[in-house]
Amino acid sequence: MSREIFAAGTICWRKVPTEHGEQTMVLLIHRTRQRDVSFPKGKLDPGESMPQAAVRETREETGLSVALGLHLGTIHYELGGGGRKTVQYWAAEVTPEMALASTFTPNGEIQALEWVPLGDVRKRLSYRADRELFDVFLHLAEHELLETFSLTLLRHAKAEPRGSGPPADHLRELTRGGEEQAETIVPMLAAFGPRRIYSSTARRCLGTVAPLSAFLGKKVREKACLSQDDWDAGDLTELRRFIGKLVTKGRSAVLCSHRPVLPDLGRELVLATGSVPGDYLQEATVLPTAGFSVFHFSRRRPGAGILGVEVYPVKH
Structure with a gap:
């Protein structure tokens, strides 16, 4: 049986001032043993999610602690011996503060880091798959859609059934399994860099976001x-x-709510951003307990609508 390896990475970018305004720079890594030029990436640890791995691997390889922006796509390629590798990538903005805080030093895995002007990146990459991935990134950059924020819709974790506890529905607590779910999703939610955490007043929602808080x-x-x-x-x-205020502020946030409320939250996001509704909304809002969906929007052009949606149902 052929083995499949899963990995995740980022295309890190930053804006630097120039005489004529700003220039977009992209981070490339020079790997020591392979003698190639690519983007930060690495294999998932046991039990790790793709977003979690993308953030961890970026930090380990570059010293940069990033939050994930838009999902850029998935690369598949064959390995020697009949194996197959699947790699997911996200855009990741690097602020001046992040760049100054980097702890990178050349090592046995990464020989050097290099910030390269946007127009020079494609010809520097060693692999065709990376160049095709970069074309997606380049399209976003050309349309000024790299600067994004995300609003994450989260359904509360598993709660005690109705009738087994307090008479008031909003007083129901999480089950033991629900508490474990709430702990499990923390690194996945944190990977998207939420700056605010909002919750329903119900105890089961407050209990779900307590570990993230x-x-x-x-x-x-x-x-x-x-x-x-x-x-x-x-x-x-x-x-x-x-929802209108959240879109106007343009800050990444997590919103914890309930199964019947989530579809209306999705519809309000569509209305607030002039997005096109579609079947994707049902998949993104009909979630299992502790499942969540990440909606991405442009900070500069919120009227551009929903740029992407990632759905993460949590395994029970």
């Missing part, structure tokens, strides 16, 4: 408009206003 050192902001009680009342005015 502790990990990031960010407080949870309770929002009644994300609750099922408000949704049952049938007035979406406050929910629409809240």
